[in-house]
Amino acid sequence: MPFDPILAAIRFGNGLSPDVAAPASVEDMLSMLEGPDRAAQAFPIQLYDEVVPSRLDFQSAGAAIRAAEGEEAVEAAEAARTEMRAAAFEVLGRSTASQLARDITTADGFRERLTRFWADHFTAPATNGLWRYLVYPYIEGAIRPHVTGQFADMLRAAVMSPMLIQYLAQQVSVGPNSRQARNSGRGLNENMAREVLELHTLGVGGGYTQTDVREFAELLTGVTTNVRNGGHYDARRAEPGAETVLGVTYGGDEESVDHVMAALDDLARHPDTARHLSQKLVTHFIGPQADPALVDAMTRTYAATDGNLMAVYDVMLSAEAAWAPRLQKVKQPYGFIASSLRALAVPPASLLELKYVDVRRLVLNPLQRMGQEFQQPVGPDGWPEDDEAWITPQGMAGRITWAMQMPEQLVDRLPDPREFVIDALGPTPAEPVVFAANAAETVSDGIGLVLASAAFQRR
């Protein structure tokens, strides 16, 4: 099967756009990926360390309430915190709009999809509704810069990030024989160790034992987070002595984050990790039934390059299976909305002007109705890959209703459905969709039918 620009945009990007050309070749896709991150430059999202309000700001606001004396002072301090909360939600709204603007305008759609893929791999939902605004900053700093680099760097960044530490409760894990444990009575929590082995590196079928989990958890003690310093290493919490994970012994001298990093590098390099990640990439981008030889080839390349992700993508995109015409996957709700906005060429400026309440109404609430409370999956394993998890009756009700109602609220003038069917599906759209776009009673029905069609929802 030869390379196909339409498939490149639909399967590996955010779909087609009337304004932006589809990739011309695999080389084109890879060279855009190697080049500067233009979409992030055009539509910035704040980093975790820079975002305002910060966790520290909230802590100070809480302290001000507790310190306030007299009803008036308490009310003023509470009002200040309420305002800060509103500002945090506006950050979430603006980040969502910026990300959608990237998805709509970019020629380098594979980068956006990879960022979403890896952000889900290292999913770190907020542990409290208010902290939802920090998920984008986490992805922007810990995930996005590394999607074109070595996997080990992304693993290190994620494991040291406050969002993942907090989500996996690593900050409560204290070495049982550490100085901190003697003072606080706290102990070991295996959560992060287990998830890093099971989900982030080796995979559930990987060759690790409960002893490895326990030893790795002891090695990870010291990795913690707090409001002031974010993710960091605190030797007072670390379990003294050496730990042996998968047959390799780390530490033994002074407790140091270097031992943790050495273990992460080894986990990133492990053959089970190579296979787990290659399989996951293929399952996500191409489909569960893709050629097993492709996974083998990607696994070999991963191993040969110590986890150079660009090299692995190159193998995937150069494979015949990548360009099989049958669309095996369905778009997740976010991908469905992003590709709809791209096909509709929604102007980014109008998105960036939206207040949080509108972003919620137009995007976040509809995503929830489609079954995806965005960036807040139920478990640390992220969103499901199987089509049946998404294309449920209530999921379809959400998709159909959004497709029929929201486009007209997002563009000044809806396109002619007969032209839109080509904008959205390419020059040879499926005949029944062309028919429906022509036969619709109203323009908005016509647009909605194109977007609600299986032809558009698959990739």
Next chain:
Amino acid sequence: MERRQFLIGGAAMGCSVAASPFVTPVAMAAAPWDTRLVVIILRGAMDSLDVIQPYGDPALAALRPNLPVGEAGNAFDLNGFYGLNPHFAALKPLYDAGEFGAVQAVSTPYRDKRSHFDGQDILEAGLPDLSGGGLRDGWLNRMLQVVPGIEPEVAYAIGREQMLVLTGDAPSSRWAPDTRLRISPNARALLNVVHHDDPLFRDASADAIAIAEEIALDEAAAAETSDMMADNPMMQAVSTNGQHVKIAEFAATRLRGDTRIASFSLSGWDTHVRQDSAMRTRGKVLSDTILTLKAGLGAAWEKTAVLCLTEFGRTARENGNAGTDHGTGSAMLYAGGALRGGQVIGDWPGLGEGDLYAGRDLLPTRDVRAHAAWVMRGLIGVDKTALEQTIFPGLELGTDSGLVL
């Protein structure tokens, strides 16, 4: 010219719709049992010492100088030891009728960290702790997994929030009462054409349309729910009309049909500051929800058990903001004609010096999962081994709390 093509197209389309196998009605298998179970998650950690006030314990008043209890707080006496918070007044007639009650001093096995997030996860997962790593399913779902041949309509998670308690491999439905499938009849017919060759999309859309229609038709059933509520003098006590009332109405309408299990959540119980004003609204919300369920269920109320569970309790002592902080032991509130109400059960651990958990919280005297398990056993006949091993791993059922009539 275009208009003419449109008409020809329209006619052709009509034929293909008529010929299509599209209309697959939602399967409506009868449920394997006839009782109804509603599980309400009270998110935020309910202060059971304020809702079901143990005013007979001499230590309580001293712990809470700014949160008056018992007679001083205008509570309704329940049994000479416990009093009902006055903001929950609308539930007093249910208590007197034996349809509302509580189990005091219970909790999940979760201890010490007192995080809402972990606490709710443990409550909904039904596990002893989170040490096993990622959460994959909830206990209500695992209960469904042990019953063969469950259809998705049997269990409904209601509302926008994901309900981990009902998430898992067993099929269940999830619908928010304000989800409407908005599609014109013409577009609906065309959607069928568009999806004709893709069974996954075709069937899901058909089911969506069928559920939406059934619910719309059920404007009949829903209207019936409204009528039943209008006719019910108890509903005069329903003073709010928020999302919780819509959810309860939706749940009642489903449960009158083939649905046997419904779950949803009510949040806002995290009363760190000015607890009394928070309790005023929580009292209304919970009372309205239960009264709406009762009125909407009609005769089925007699076969219904409503369990209200929360992730943990709150400190026995009030804090500096006339509120309370995260604690440990709390209560399970329950209602329904299938349960033995009009009582507050549970071993009372006391609130005196040395009685408190970690010197600060109500000491849980029993795992709340045991009570939920005995209700499932009595109501649905779930196997004991399944309860102790699959549904609530690590739970010792202990003696029957006798809540099911």
